[in-house]
Structures are given as C-alpha cells and as structure tokens.
Amino acid sequence: MAQKRFGVGIVGLQPGRSWAAVAHVPALRALSGDFEIVGVANTSRESAEKAAAAMDIARAFTDVAQLVAAPEIDVVTVTVKVPHHFEIVKAAIQAGKHVYCEWPLGNGLGEAEELARLAREKGVLGVVGTQARVAPEIVHLRRLIEDGFIGEVLSTTLVGWGGAWGGSIPTKQIAYVLDRANGATLLTIPLGHTLAALCDVLGRAKEVSSVLATRQTQATVLDTGETLPVTAPDQALVSGLLASGAPISIHYRGGTARDGHGLLWEINGTKGDLRVTGPSGHAQMIQLSLAGGCGDDKEMKPLEVPAELRASWPDNVVPGNVARVYARMAADLREGMRTAPTFEDAVAVHRLIAAIEEAAGDGHRVALA
Numbered sequence: 001m002a003q004k005r006f007g008v009g010i011v012g013l014q015p016g017r018s019w020a021a022v023a024h025v026p027a028l029r030a031l032s033g034d035f036e037i038v039g040v041a042n043t044s045r046e047s048a049e050k051a052a053a054a055m056d057i058a059r060a061f062t063d064v065a066q067l068v069a070a071p072e073i074d075v076v077t078v079t080v081k082v083p084h085h086f087e088i089v090k091a092a093i094q095a096g097k098h099v100y101c102e103w104p105l106g107n108g109l110g111e112a113e114e115l116a117r118l119a120r121e122k123g124v125l126g127v128v129g130t131q132a133r134v135a136p137e138i139v140h141l142r143r144l145i146e147d148g149f150i151g152e153v154l155s156t157t158l159v160g161w162g163g164a165w166g167g168s169i170p171t172k173q174i175a176y177v178l179d180r181a182n183g184a185t186l187l188t189i190p191l192g193h194t195l196a197a198l199c200d201v202l203g204r205a206k207e208v209s210s211v212l213a214t215r216q217t218q219a220t221v222l223d224t225g226e227t228l229p230v231t232a233p234d235q236a237l238v239s240g241l242l243a244s245g246a247p248i249s250i251h252y253r254g255g256t257a258r259d260g261h262g263l264l265w266e267i268n269g270t271k272g273d274l275r276v277t278g279p280s281g282h283a284q285m286i287q288l289s290l291a292g293g294c295g296d297d298k299e300m301k302p303l304e305v306p307a308e309l310r311a312s313w314p315d316n317v318v319p320g321n322v323a324r325v326y327a328r329m330a331a332d333l334r335e336g337m338r339t340a341p342t343f344e345d346a347v348a349v350h351r352l353i354a355a356i357e358e359a360a361g362d363g364h365r366v367a368l369a
Contacts, residue, residue, distance in 0.1 A: 006098075006330065007038040009073040011064055011088055012080035014042075015054035017173075019102065020079040023285075025055055027323035030314050034330035035075070041067040064088055068095040075100060075329070081176055082183040086111045089126075093118045098125040100329060103284075104192060105346035107183035112350040116343040126343035127329045130196035130284070131321035133341055134328065136309035137288035141267075141274060142201045144303070149294055150269025156202060156242075158250045160281025161262035162190040165234040166255025168220045178219055178230045185232040187212065188353060191252045193284040194265075196341065196349050198248075202267070205248060205352055207367045208240035212360040216254065238356055240365070252281055263288075275300055285318050 008028060013020040028035045039059030042048040048060035061067040068076055068091050076092035078085055078101040086106050092099050099119070105128050106112040119126035132138060145153065164177050165186040177184045199205070212233040219230050234254035242248055256262060262280035266273065272294025278286040290303040314320040328340035351368060359366040 003033070003334070005032075005034060005036045006074040006333065007072045008035050008075045008077055009038055009061070009067040009070065009097075010040045010057075010077045010079065011067065012042065012078070013040045013048075013051040013055065013057075015051055018079065020077070021055065023318045023322045024077055024079060026314060026316070026319035027326055030319065030323045031326055031330065035326060038070070038072050039067060064091055068092045068097055073097060074333075078102060082107050082188075083176075086115065089115050090118060093122050093124055093126070096122060096124060098127075098329075098333065100127045100129065100326070101343075101346075102129040103196070103346065103349075104183055104188050105343060105350065109347070109350040109354040112343070112347045116347050119343050125329065125333060125340075126346075127325065127332075127340045128343060128346035129322065129325060130193055130341045130346065130349065131325045132193045132197040132284035133200045134324040135197070135283070135288055135317075135321050136305045137276065137290050138197045138201065138283075139309055140303070140305045141276060141290060144274060144292065145201060145267070145269075149272060149292065150267065150274055151271030151294075152269055153202060153242075153244060153246045154268045154270060155247045156198070156249075156265070156267045158194065158198065158248075158252075158266075159264045160190060160194060160252045160283075161257045162186040162234075162252050162254050162281045163256060164254065165216075165219075165230070165232055166253075167216045167218075167234075168222055171223045172221050172226075175221065175228055178228055178232055180231040180233070186234060186252055186254055187236050187356065190281040190283075191236055191250070192349055192353060194263075194281060195352060196345070197283055198265070199349065199352070202246070202248075203243045204348060205240050205355075205368055206243045207365055208238055208352070208355050208359050209363075209365040210239070210356045210359040211235070211237040212357065236356070256280065262286075271295065272297070273300065274303075284321060287317050 041061040045062045052060040075098045176182045213235040236252045238250040263278040265276040274292045291300040293300045355366040
C-alpha cells in the first residue's frame with residue numbers, strides 16, 4: 001500500500017527569482033513520494049495565479065487564510081520576508097497545520113519563542129529552514145568529531161563574508177535587509193545559518209561577548225543607482241565559550257571575498273584539526289569543502305564525504321540541502337521522530353543571537369541558560 005503524500009501549500013512564490021522557486025519547489029519535486037505541492041498563496045490572487053501557472057502548480061489561493069483552511073493542505077511552507085513570518089506561521093498553527101518556515105523563525109527571540117509555544121500547544125510539527133545543519137559536509141564533520149578524529153575539541157574559529165551588507169545590493173527587492181528593524185541582517189541570516197550548523201556540531205554556547213558595527217551607513221542599489229541608508233551591522237565579532245569549555249571566536253563582515261574564499265571555519269583538537277571552507281559565509285547555500293589532519297600529519301588533507309550522504313539528492317546545493325530537511329520532516333511526521341530542525345532548535349539559535357546583541361549593546365559578557 002502506497003504511503004500517504006503530504007500536501008504542501010507554499011506562501012511566497014515568485015517564479016524564477018524567489019527562494020521558494022529556486023529551492024523549495026525543486027526540493028519538494030525531488031521528494032514526490034513524500035510531498036505534493038497543492039497550491040500557492042501570495043500577496044494577491046493575481047500574483048498567486050501567475051506563480052501557479054508558471055510553476056505548473058494546480059491551485060492558486062486567494063490569500064493565506066484560504067490556504068491554511070484547505071483540508072488538502074498538511075504542511076504550510078513560509079518563504080516570505082522575515083517581518084511577515086509571525087502572522088503567517090501563527091495562522092497555520094492555529095489551523096492545525098504543520099509548518100516549514102524559513103530561517104529566521106521570527107523577527108527576534110520573542111516571536112520565535114511564541115511560535116514554538118503555539119506549535120507545542122497545538123501539537124503540530126514546526127520545522128525551520130536551517131539547512132546548513134543537514135549539508136553532507138556538516139553531517140560528516142559532526143561524525144568525525146564524535147568518532148574522535150581530532151580528540152577533545154580545544155577551540156574553534158569562524159570567519160565569513162556575508163554578501164549583501166557590503167555597501168551595495170543587486171536589486172531594490174532585497175533593500176529590506178539594510179534596515180536592522182526587519183530582522184534580516186548579517187547577524188541573523190548568514191551568521192545565523194552558520195551558527196545553527198556550528199552548534200549542531202560542537203554544542204551550544206554558554207557565554208559570549210561581542211561587537212556589532214555599522215561601518216558602511218549607505219548602500220548603492222545596483223539596478224536603480226540610488227543610495228539607501230543602512231542601519232544593519234556589517235561587522236559582527238563574537239568571542240565566548242561553548243558549553244564544553246572550548247573557546248569560540250567569530251568575525252563576519254559584509255561584502256564578498258576577493259579571492260572566492262568567503263568562509264573559513266577551523267576546529268582545533270588535542271589530536272588534530274578540521275577545516276571547513278567555501279566561497280561565502282552563507283553555509284546553507286554553498287558548496288562546502290572539508291580538510292583535516294591528525295596524529296603525525298604535517299599538512300591538512302582534503303576529506304571526502306561518504307557517497308551515501310550525497311546519493312539520491314539534487315546535485316545543486318540549494319535545493320539539495322532543502323530537500324534533506326523536507327525528507328527528515330516527512331520521516332518525523334510518519335514515525336514521530338525529531339530529526340529535522342525544529343522550532344525549539346530555532347529558539348536556541350535566536351537566543352544566542354539575542355545574547356550577542358545584548359553583549360554588543362552594553363559591552364558585557366552575557367551568559368546563556
């Protein structure tokens with residue numbers, strides 16, 4: 001007997017350019033045995049109809065309320081801008097739907113905590129899109145550490161380039177990331193995604209100190225030529241201790257690396273060292289590379305990811321990692337497990353980001369519960 005497919009309604013789909021179009025639709029179609037895309041809701045019925053027609057999706061909903069009320073919808077996928085996450089996710093939960101929400105879960109810790117509470121009370125599964133956690137390289141990295149490849153972890157250092165917060169943005173459509181109040185910043189998006197992976201591998205932080213600085217107070221919009229004000233930080237420096245006692249050091253900056261090496265994450269241990277690299281600080285959407293050395297090794301050597309971690313997934317990193325989250329979500333819904341990143345996991349990352357913001361605000365080290 002064929003297993004049930006979960007009906008998915010997508011909120012926020014713009015053909016050819018939105019994250020839903022380039023990541024979620026191909027990811028869901030790669031998992032056609034688990035999911036069926038039922039329909040889409042956008043800011044207007046007309047927009048939804050155009051998106052549905054262009055992406056060969058059967059139904060266009062008039063609005064979010066109609067989508068979450070539809071009995072054929074089991075999972076609501078939320079891919080709109082961060083300031084709208086709370087109201088849409090809340091509506092889906094209240095309708096008894098499971099939710100896949102893009103990261104950040106909410107605009108700040110308070111919204112994330114409230115959504116996690118609502119999901120618990122309603123008994124629905126809330127999954128958050130911190131898909132760097134399930135990238136093959138990150139999964140293998142965690143296994144290497146658990147298997148003692150580098151012994152006890154002594155310290156870790158993370159340096160990355162965040163892209164959009166470097167003095168220019170490609171289009172005015174993403175201008176909202178320049179305003180700190182919108183919750184889509186260098187700290188919350190590229191660093192937030194990477195922090196989710198780091199904590200999954202090394203455990204959570206127990207205390208942090210930090211500096212957040214907005215060094216570039218204006219940005220040029222490349223498609224219009226206009227100049228816009230910037231309040232979001234383009235420099236994030238964090239130091240602290242993990243729960244294990246290992247020191248952690250982070251520096252993320254806006255812009256892109258001149259040489260294409262935009263991510264460097266090193267983990268030092270009593271028996272060896274591991275290194276993760278990539279072209280940008282957005283660990284969730286780039287091809288990562290692993291290197292390591294232990295014992296008497298005189299140099300870092302490339303480390304191959306086991307073939308089974310790549311098999312049967314889309315080759316493109318973007319839909320591939322999103323598909324891995326959806327696959328875990330399907331397994332969790334069927335078997336009652338918790339393998340996909342949950343709203344509770346999202347709250348933990350939001351709590352770390354809030355501690356970083358607090359430490360930067362008053363200049364004191366902040367302890368996390």
